[in-house]
Amino acid sequence: MRTEYKLRSRFRAFTDHAATAIAVLSTIVVVTPLIAIFIYLLIRGFGSLNVAFFTKVPAPVGEIGGGMANAIVGSAVLLGLASLIGVPIGIGAGIYLAEFGRGTRMAYAIRFTADVLNGVPSIVMGLAAFSLVVIPQKHFSAFAGGVALGIMMIPTICRSSEEMLLMVPHAVREAALGLGVPNWRAVLSITVKTASPGIITGCMLAFARVAGETAPLLFTALGNQFWSTSLNEPIAALPLQIYVYALSPYDDWHRLAWAGALVLIVLIVLAVSLVRYVTSRGVLKGTS
Amino acid sequence: MGVGIEVTNLNAWYGTNHTLQDINLNIPANHATALIGPSGCGKSTFVRCLNRMHETNPIARVTGSVRIGDLDIYQDAKPVEIRRRVGMVFQRPNPFPTMSIYDNVAAGLKLNGFSNRRELDEIVEKSLKNSALWDEVKDDLRKKSGASLSGGQQQRLCIARALAVDPEVLLMDEPASALDPVSTSKIEDLIFQLKSQYTIVIVTHNMQQAARVAEKTGFFLNGRMVEFDSTHKIFTNPSDKRTEDYITGRFG
Numbered sequence: 001m002r003t004e005y006k007l008r009s010r011f012r013a014f015t016d017h018a019a020t021a022i023a024v025l026s027t028i029v030v031v032t033p034l035i036a037i038f039i040y041l042l043i044r045g046f047g048s049l050n051v052a053f054f055t056k057v058p059a060p061v062g063e064i065g066g067g068m069a070n071a072i073v074g075s076a077v078l079l080g081l082a083s084l085i086g087v088p089i090g091i092g093a094g095i096y097l098a099e100f101g102r103g104t105r106m107a108y109a110i111r112f113t114a115d116v117l118n119g120v121p122s123i124v125m126g127l128a129a130f131s132l133v134v135i136p137q138k139h140f141s142a143f144a145g146g147v148a149l150g151i152m153m154i155p156t157i158c159r160s161s162e163e164m165l166l167m168v169p170h171a172v173r174e175a176a177l178g179l180g181v182p183n184w185r186a187v188l189s190i191t192v193k194t195a196s197p198g199i200i201t202g203c204m205l206a207f208a209r210v211a212g213e214t215a216p217l218l219f220t221a222l223g224n225q226f227w228s229t230s231l232n233e234p235i236a237a238l239p240l241q242i243y244v245y246a247l248s249p250y251d252d253w254h255r256l257a258w259a260g261a262l263v264l265i266v267l268i269v270l271a272v273s274l275v276r277y278v279t280s281r282g283v284l285k286g287t288s
Numbered sequence: 289m290g291v292g293i294e295v296t297n298l299n300a301w302y303g304t305n306h307t308l309q310d311i312n313l314n315i316p317a318n319h320a321t322a323l324i325g326p327s328g329c330g331k332s333t334f335v336r337c338l339n340r341m342h343e344t345n346p347i348a349r350v351t352g353s354v355r356i357g358d359l360d361i362y363q364d365a366k367p368v369e370i371r372r373r374v375g376m377v378f379q380r381p382n383p384f385p386t387m388s389i390y391d392n393v394a395a396g397l398k399l400n401g402f403s404n405r406r407e408l409d410e411i412v413e414k415s416l417k418n419s420a421l422w423d424e425v426k427d428d429l430r431k432k433s434g435a436s437l438s439g440g441q442q443q444r445l446c447i448a449r450a451l452a453v454d455p456e457v458l459l460m461d462e463p464a465s466a467l468d469p470v471s472t473s474k475i476e477d478l479i480f481q482l483k484s485q486y487t488i489v490i491v492t493h494n495m496q497q498a499a500r501v502a503e504k505t506g507f508f509l510n511g512r513m514v515e516f517d518s519t520h521k522i523f524t525n526p527s528d529k530r531t532e533d534y535i536t537g538r539f540g
Contacts (some may be wrong), residue, residue, distance in 0.1 A: 171382035175446070177344055179396035180372030189399055194386050283377055
């Protein structure tokens with residue numbers, strides 16, 4: 001009896017350690033590629049970073065030097081426009097699914113569409129924006145690129161917002177209704193506010209995902225070797241510039257492409273951290 | 289000041305489940321009335337019919353009439369208006385987790401468009417004093433979240449939140465069942481003080497609690513109200529055999 005107990009407890013201790021080890025190992029496996037990519041980018045790209053990279057537009061073919069200032073600003077313009085389109089529509093649809101359309105056919109159709117949209121290859125999104133915006137306008141434009149990226153953000157934001165809203169305890173909704181607060185007000189001021197950290201995370205995921213997209217920009221924003229911030233003209237973007245430079249035969253352009261990739265990743269991390277910082281400033285002690 | 293409640297032929301359903309059957313009852317103003325009975329007997333559904341929270345469930349249905357003061361709540365007013373006059377405290381403390389203590393108490397007013405800061409400050413202080421929480425939280429009103437308080441404090445915060453809207457009736461659905469004995473006795477003391485200003489209806493599983501706080505007690509069983517009388521009579525000399533069986537612990 002006693003030996004059996006000892007054996008069993010030793011076995012339990014073993015499984016406990018084994019399970020912990022597997023969890024730690026999985027974490028390492030997940031994080032390693034990320035760190036490896038970042039280190040590799042630092043090695044290959046950091047040397048080419050200089051003031052000109054951030055202040056100059058690309059040099060003409062054959063000349064050494066130049067920078068990606070127009071592509072950095074272009075990416076910011078495209079992502080700003082994409083967020084203006086994707087965030088409100090995505091969150092709005094998520095609120096509808098979680099709060100107002102629960103159990104309706106309409107909600108089912110929207111949820112299904114969003115899931116399909118999420119699986120559509122990004123180049124197809126570019127084609128959609130091409131036929132919706134570029135063809136009627138008869139020219140490539142930053143606006144078309146922003147639309148393509150914005151549409152790509154919608155399904156991710158919509159579904160993650162819905163999930164986050166559904167996680168808000170029913171008791172919190174009841175508390176608001178019990179105070180005589182109209183339903184729409186309770187949804188906006190209580191449920192959405194309670195779920196907002198999760199909703200913001202969803203927006204950031206969608207933002208980071210489209211920030212690196214090249215395919216949907218190929219025949220919408222097109223890219224631009226010159227300085228432009230107009231929504232009505234083709235605009236440069238970091239992923240496009242990296243794509244063009246990486247495929248070129250020139251060593252100088254290859255180096256710039258590495259630097260561009262490094263800058264893109266750092267900018268995404270900075271943008272996400274900034275939003276996290278700004279949105280967490282108002283959070284109180286002990287908020288669960 | 290509190291007002292009386294007159295319930296006539298109240299029936300309620302969840303889907304096809306007839307959870308309340310022909311309830312007739314007069315709840316006196318400015319007293320505490322306890323509702324007891326085994327789980328699933330309909331007492332929670334009953335109080336949820338008194339502020340029209342029952343119908344927030346899409347499969348729920350109600351018939352009959354409930355008069356609160358001179359208002360027939362199913363005829364004369366919208367649910368949101370009723371719920372401002374009939375406050376509710378739930379079984380589990382449910383403060384708004386992202387709001388400060390202050391904002392939790394002010395929520396009912398703020399969300400209904402009330403924005404006079406000076407008056408809000410006064411109402412928040414008064415409500416927290418009425419719920420015996422002021423001394424414990426007055427230094428952290430805006431710094432701490434409602435969720436950072438202990439369970440018992442959270443429940444008193446929820447009472448303050450309900451009082452801030454200045455209701456005439458306060459419904460309490462097992463307000464102490466998730467709390468420890470010390471917090472429970474604080475809530476009971478509070479009910480004792482509050483009933484001079486509000487009509488209180490308290491659902492409880494705890495028969496001693498009913499005996500301690502309420503002047504009147506109703507016994508519910510299987511969706512019907514078996515007996516309604518003074519608390520003293522219910523616990524010492526009930527008229528119905530089923531009531532007697534329940535309070536002497538023969539079932540439930």
